[in-house]
Amino acid sequence: MGVLLASLSGCSKPDSKATLNDYQQRLIRVLQLERVKVQVEPLASLPRPSELRQPLPDIRLELTDAWASRACGLDQLIGERNSSLGRVFQPSQQLHYELRLLAQLERCLQQDISPALAQQLGNWLSQKQQAIAPALSNMLLTDDTLRSQWQGNKPPLVAADSSGFTATRGALHHLVNLTEQISQEQWQQAAAVDIEQSLAMLYQHDFLAKLQSSLRYSAAWFSQLNPQLLALNPESLCPGGRSTEQLTILTTVFSKFFIGEVQAHLAELSRYQHEIWPLLQQLYQDTALYPALQQRYQQPAAQLQQQLMLQVQWWQQLNQQCPANLTQQQS
Numbered sequence: 001m002g003v004l005l006a007s008l009s010g011c012s013k014p015d016s017k018a019t020l021n022d023y024q025q026r027l028i029r030v031l032q033l034e035r036v037k038v039q040v041e042p043l044a045s046l047p048r049p050s051e052l053r054q055p056l057p058d059i060r061l062e063l064t065d066a067w068a069s070r071a072c073g074l075d076q077l078i079g080e081r082n083s084s085l086g087r088v089f090q091p092s093q094q095l096h097y098e099l100r101l102l103a104q105l106e107r108c109l110q111q112d113i114s115p116a117l118a119q120q121l122g123n124w125l126s127q128k129q130q131a132i133a134p135a136l137s138n139m140l141l142t143d144d145t146l147r148s149q150w151q152g153n154k155p156p157l158v159a160a161d162s163s164g165f166t167a168t169r170g171a172l173h174h175l176v177n178l179t180e181q182i183s184q185e186q187w188q189q190a191a192a193v194d195i196e197q198s199l200a201m202l203y204q205h206d207f208l209a210k211l212q213s214s215l216r217y218s219a220a221w222f223s224q225l226n227p228q229l230l231a232l233n234p235e236s237l238c239p240g241g242r243s244t245e246q247l248t249i250l251t252t253v254f255s256k257f258f259i260g261e262v263q264a265h266l267a268e269l270s271r272y273q274h275e276i277w278p279l280l281q282q283l284y285q286d287t288a289l290y291p292a293l294q295q296r297y298q299q300p301a302a303q304l305q306q307q308l309m310l311q312v313q314w315w316q317q318l319n320q321q322c323p324a325n326l327t328q329q330q331s
Contacts, residue, residue, distance in 0.1 A: 016156035016214040016265065020221045023262050026253045030246060033228045040220045043152045046292055049142035054134035056094070059127045072108040077101050091139040092195045098135045099182075102128055103191035132182055141289055145199045150292060154209035156217055157272075159265040164205030165272060171198040172279040179283065208280075211272055212296040218266065219300040222307030229314055238322035251324050254315060266308060273301045 014022065027033055081097060089097060105125040109118060140146065175198055181190040202208065237247050277297050284290045319326040 013158045013161050015158045016218055016269070019159050019261055019265050020218060023253070023257045024221070024225060026257055027225075027229065030249050030253060031229070031232060033225075033232075036221075036224050036228070038217065038221045038224055040216050044292060044295060046147065046150060047288055049147070052141040052288055053091075053138050056098075056131045056134050056138075057127065059124070059131065072111065073104060074101075074108065077104055091135070091143050092199055095132075095135040095139045096191070096195050098128065098131050099187060099191040099193075102132070102187040106187050129185070136179065136182060137287065139195070140283060141287060143199065145203045149202060149206070149208040150212075150289070150296060151209065152212060152216070152296065154206055154213050156214035157207075157210045157269070159261070159268070162268070162272075164207035164210075167201045168205055168207040169275055169279070171201040172276065172283070174198045176279055176282045207272075208276070211269070211276065212300075214269055215273065215297060215300040215304060218269065219304040219307065222304060222311065226307055226310050230310060232314075234314070234318035234321045237318065238324075241323065243323045247322055247324060250318075251326060254324075254326055258315070263308075266304070270301075270305070273297065277301070 024036065028035060077097070077100060081101075102125065105121055105128065109121050109125065113121070174193060175195075178190055178193045178195065181193070237250065238244060280293055280297065281290075284293055315326060318324050
């Protein structure tokens with residue numbers, strides 16, 4: 001029997017918990033299974049921001065050349081950094097400032113300037129490049145918006161509601177592009193990236209937080225319900241190969257609720273995970289937060305897929321051993 005993970009839309013929009021719990025209630029009634037109170041595996045605590053924050057090199061730029069101060073525009077950037085707001089930059093603001101300063105230094109060096117000034121600006125450019133790696137790391141690891149996505153205390157995703165997915169994927173793409181531009185020292189392009197807008201999209205939708213909640217709950221649900229279902233011999237539902245009222249009800253549960261709702265929603269989660277996780281890998285695979293993100297996304301997704309296949313196999317055995325006509329139910 002081929003079971004397809006097809007995404008279907010319905011009128012009602014329960015979240016991951018409600019979808020699975022409704023299906024569980026129907027299995028309990030039909031098969032007399034014991035009620036399972038799903039316990040989601042607790043998360044390891046994230047390292048504190050103070051443990052992850054890296055100090056930036058203390059590089060002071062003193063402009064004695066009048067042209068560099070006025071025509072080149074460096075005085076405006078230096079003044080911004082030394083202002084009251086500049087002293088309390090958030091990690092994303094600090095990174096954007098460092099990128100804009102590098103871009104401005106690069107533009108200044110392209111002007112017709114004296115050899116002495118060119119040497120001074122070149123030295124500053126080289127020195128300020130040393131601040132980019134820790135500034136990027138601080139933004140990725142300690143930004144409040146990003147950290148809120150990993151806490152694991154948000155509600156799960158609503159079935160058949162993909163609002164927020166496109167915006168979240170786009171925001172992550174922008175951040176990945178930013179890291180690539182930084183690695184290639186493309187300061188003009190990197191300085192033009194609106195980091196705050198990307199973070200605002202992530203904050204607005206909380207999609208990453210909800211996705212991990214759905215993945216972790218769904219994986220725990222299948223892991224804790226499957227032992228009961230798999231221990232049930234399908235042949236006991238059709239003694240002597242005869243159809244029973246219990247079997248008839250069960251085939252409806254399969255087609256309407258397991259396929260039409262549960263697998264439809266899990267197909268959505270699988271698609272989201274397939275597109276989101278590679279972006280998170282590119283951003284975090286060389287950082288101290290990568291193991292925590294694996295625990296929140298990669299591991300529950302793999303566990304969910306494994307447990308789902310075990311349940312699909314049980315339905316296949318039922319179809320083979322009893323006159324359930326489940327394949328026909330799918331046609």
